[in-house]
Amino acid sequence: MNWRALFKPSAKYSIIVLILVGVVAGVVGYFATQQTLHATSQDAFCMTCHSHHSLKDEVLASAHGGGRAGVTVQCQDCHLPHGPVDYLIKKIIVSKDLYGFLTIKDFNTQKWLDENRREQADTALAYFKATDSANCQHCHTRIYENQPDTMKRMAKMMHSRNAKQEGAKRKTCIDCHKGVAHPYPKK
Ligand code: HEC
Ligand code: HEC
Ligand code: HEC
Ligand code: HEC
Structure with a gap:
């Protein structure tokens, strides 16, 4: 050569x-x-558009804000999937938020959130239902099997009973645990 x-x-x-x-x-x-x-994927990124919403303060005030365990769960830990492909797909859906941000009047105000909370919450919940609350299970790995001794008796009982249910009868985490990070609106 x-x-x-x-x-x-x-x-x-x-x-x-x-x-x-x-x-x-x-x-x-x-x-x-x-x-x-x-x-x-950082909280700061989410807060660029949700900065006037009480969302972050709500998380900090919840059990997911660092109370007993000293862990502050980040927005994406709950709201974005872990697998790279699913992650990208959800990102594209989050990008739809860009359009919403530009077009929804007074979006980044607490008033808007208060007035639209129920609808937004149900949209968010639909994602957890579609994924069998995979984000929750990613951290809470010992709910159904090998439950820790420290888990409350009531919780153990409810979880074991649910684990035995088949198909559609089996509930997903957020069916029983709404409002673990933000108060779920009553109406
Ligand atoms: C570009 C601005 C923008 C950014 C950045 C943003 N959001 Fe949003 N978000 C919106 C808008 C606008 C809506 C309302 C969308 C609608 O109703 O059409 C919304 C709605 C939501 C909802 C409720 C409806 C749903 O789709 O589940 C959740 C949950 C949410 N955002 C979480 C997040 C998280 C987590 C992040 C950071 C990873 C984030 N957002 C970043 C603008 C944004
Ligand atoms: C990044 C890890 C992580 C994710 C994701 C997560 N959690 Fe948690 N969760 C925790 C930690 C840490 C605690 C606090 C444990 C303690 O105080 O001992 C907690 C506490 C709880 C509690 C008990 C306190 C309460 O509020 O009643 C429930 C119920 C719970 N989580 C449900 C959920 C559900 C449902 C989801 C999904 C929407 C979820 N968690 C997602 C880590 C996580
Ligand atoms: C059938 C309803 C039901 C389902 C489904 C369910 N839970 Fe629970 N869970 C309960 C009840 C009831 C308690 C006890 C509530 C209390 O003590 O305030 C509980 C308690 C907990 C606690 C607190 C335990 C303690 O000892 O403090 C955590 C964490 C938790 N659940 C996470 C989850 C996660 C994650 C999932 C999904 C894998 C899940 N749960 C599914 C009903 C359910
Ligand atoms: C521990 C899991 C968890 C964390 C952390 C979390 N969320 Fe959520 N989020 C949920 C769940 C579950 C819902 C569905 C409504 C409900 O159950 O209250 C929700 C609902 C929402 C909604 C719809 C409106 C509402 O209040 O229901 C928005 C917007 C949102 N989250 C944004 C955020 C942002 C921004 C952060 C970070 C500051 C964040 N979330 C952190 C679990 C979480």
Whole structure:
């Protein structure tokens, strides 16, 4: 092989450059995507549009805000899926929020949230139902099997009974546990 040919603007040269450019672009693109997805998954990102909503304060005041266990559960821990493909799909749905943000009048006000809470809550709940509350189960891994001794008797009983139910009779976490992070609206 004539090495000089690699550095000359020949057919071979352009192929090597193309491959190099492709590899570099691929690597850069990969990390850029990771970074973007990471950045868009922080509470701060969610709060850019929900900044005038009481959502974050509600989480902090709940058991998920760090009380006994010192853990503050992040928005995405509950609201975004863990698998990369599902994650991207949900991101695209979250991007629909961008359209809503631009078009819904007075969206980022507490008044809007108060008035639309029930509808928003039910939309959020539909996601948990569709995924069998996978986000909850990701952290709460010992609800149905190998329950800890410290779990309240009432809780153990309800959970064991539910675990024995088949098909549609079996409830998902949020069927029994609404309002674990934000108060579920009464009407
Ligand atoms: C670009 C602005 C914007 C960003 C960023 C944003 N949201 Fe929203 N969000 C909205 C709007 C607008 C709605 C109402 C959408 C509608 O009703 O059409 C909404 C509704 C919701 C809902 C209730 C309805 C549903 O789809 O379940 C949840 C839950 C939610 N957002 C969570 C989040 C989380 C978690 C994040 C951070 C990962 C986030 N949002 C980031 C604008 C945004
Ligand atoms: C990132 C991990 C994580 C996720 C995700 C999570 N939890 Fe929790 N949950 C915790 C921690 C930590 C506590 C506090 C435990 C303690 O105080 O000992 C807790 C407490 C609870 C409690 C008892 C306190 C209360 O509010 O009654 C319930 C019920 C509960 N979680 C249900 C849920 C449900 C339902 C979901 C999904 C919507 C969920 N959790 C998602 C970590 C998580
Ligand atoms: C059939 C209804 C039902 C289902 C389904 C259910 N729970 Fe519970 N859960 C209860 C009841 C009732 C309690 C006791 C409530 C109390 O003590 O305030 C409880 C208590 C808890 C507690 C607190 C335990 C303690 O000792 O303090 C956690 C955490 C919890 N559930 C998480 C979950 C998660 C996560 C799921 C889904 C995997 C789930 N539950 C499914 C009814 C249910
Ligand atoms: C422990 C899990 C959990 C965490 C953490 C959490 N949410 Fe939620 N969120 C829920 C559940 C469950 C619902 C469905 C309504 C309900 O049960 O109250 C919901 C509902 C919502 C809604 C619809 C309106 C409403 O109040 O019901 C919005 C908007 C929302 N969440 C945004 C956020 C944002 C922003 C954060 C971070 C500051 C966050 N959530 C953190 C579980 C969580």
